[in-house]
Amino acid sequence: xxxxxxxxxxxxxxxxxxxxxxxxxxxxxxxxxxxxxxxxxxxxxxxxxxxxxxxxxxxxxxxxxxxxxxxxxxxxxxxxxxxxxxxxxxxxxxxxxxxxxxxxxxxxxxxxxxxxxxxxxxxxxxxxxxxxxxxxxxxxxxxxxxxxxxxxxxxxxxxxxxxxxxxxxxxxxxxxxxxxxxxxxxxxxxxxxxxxxxxxxxxxxxxxxxxxxxxxxxxxxxxxxxxxxxxxxxxxxxxxxxxxxxxxxxxxxx
Ligand code: SF4
Numbered sequence: 001x002x003x004x005x006x007x008x009x010x011x012x013x014x015x016x017x018x019x020x021x022x023x024x025x026x027x028x029x030x031x032x033x034x035x036x037x038x039x040x041x042x043x044x045x046x047x048x049x050x051x052x053x054x055x056x057x058x059x060x061x062x063x064x065x066x067x068x069x070x071x072x073x074x075x076x077x078x079x080x081x082x083x084x085x086x087x088x089x090x091x092x093x094x095x096x097x098x099x100x101x102x103x104x105x106x107x108x109x110x111x112x113x114x115x116x117x118x119x120x121x122x123x124x125x126x127x128x129x130x131x132x133x134x135x136x137x138x139x140x141x142x143x144x145x146x147x148x149x150x151x152x153x154x155x156x157x158x159x160x161x162x163x164x165x166x167x168x169x170x171x172x173x174x175x176x177x178x179x180x181x182x183x184x185x186x187x188x189x190x191x192x193x194x195x196x197x198x199x200x201x202x203x204x205x206x207x208x209x210x211x212x213x214x215x216x217x218x219x220x221x222x223x224x225x226x227x228x229x230x231x232x233x234x235x236x237x238x239x240x241x242x243x244x245x246x247x248x249x250x251x252x253x254x
Contacts (some may be wrong), residue, residue, distance in 0.1 A: 002158055003175040008141040009152075009213050010182075013189035014206040020188035023136035027066050028104055030059055031137040035129050037079040048078035061102040064093050088124035095122045104137075112140045127165045141180040144187045148194025155202065156203070157213070 021253065024030035025041070030050065037046045052075040053059040058067055073086035078214045093102075098119070100106040112134060117129040126214060127145070134140040155160045172232060197207035204210045 002171060005156065005158065005212060006172060006175045009209060010176075010186050012208050012212065013193060014185065017189055017192050019185060019190045020192060022188040023132070023182055025136070027059075028108075028137040029061065032104075032133050033089060033090065035132040035136070036092060036125065037085055038075060039081075039085070039088075039129060045078045045080060048149065049076040052078070061093055061096055061104070064089060065097060065102065073202045088122075091123045092125065095119075108138055112138075112142065115140075116142065125169065127169075132168075134159075135180065135183055139180055141178045141183055143169050143176075145169050146187075146191070146194075148198065149187070149190050151194060152190060152198050152209070156209070173212070175228070188240065 014076070014101060023034065024047075025034050032048055034050060037049050050059065053064075056063075056075060058064060058072070064072065069083075069090055071085045072089060073082040076082050076085055076089070079085055085130070093119075096102055107115070116130055116134055119125055119133060120127065125133075127224070130143045131142045134142040135144055145165055147160065150159070150163070150168060152162060153163070153168060156172060172183075172186070176186075186218065193209060195208065197203045197209075218222050
């Protein structure tokens with residue numbers, strides 16, 4: 001069943017939104033820096049930071065290596081958490097020079113599994129950023145998981161609330177062909193649905209994924225626990241039902 005749902009999600013999303021043309025970036029290096037800067041902020045802010053770097057001719061490994069961390073932080077200020085992110089960019093540049101003399105084409109020769117393990121050793125780069133770099137900068141067939149993915153999977157009953165990154169990634173990898181373009185498009189489409197419909201308060205009524213098996217209609221619309229039987233179902237409201245626990249005044253598990 002999960003296999004059918006995973007495939008149907010993609011078909012429905014692609015039919016609705018079409019290709020997303022990810023990742024926005026002129027070079028693999030720009031994609032990498034964008035992936036680091038986009039942590040905990042929206043893409044518009046990242047674009048402003050990247051534009052600052054370009055305007056100062058700083059969007060190259062060599063320029064970023066020479067630039068003091070304080071100057072870098074000032075340029076990427078629009079991306080937020082700029083001191084932390086400046087350190088993370090610097091950490092990546094150190095790794096790139098230490099291992100590949102600053103040459104991304106050398107880095108690109110390393111097999112995917114090994115490369116992923118290496119990137120994860122860079123302080124401040126976690127699985128989502130590492131996988132974004134592998135997929136969008138190095139064209140590797142690696143599925144990226146983010147908060148939107150988790151929300152959609154959980155709300156459709158495909159994972160538990162405490163599912164970890166590898167478990168969610170495995171759900172896609174197990175049921176899809178190992179296809180870099182498919183992984184590229186699928187992740188971009190999930191981000192689209194997360195931004196437009198599967199928000200903290202979901203817009204299921206208008207959402208193209210509504211009605212697909214494991215629908216939110218079988219879950220409490222407040223806490224998203226499965227409604228086991230008719231006796232647990234509370235009053236109908238937009239997009240679903242409310243379970244008995246959430247009907248208690250003041251009760252909320254989210
Ligand atoms: S908005 Fe509703 S139908 Fe759409 S993905 Fe989220 S839970 Fe599913």
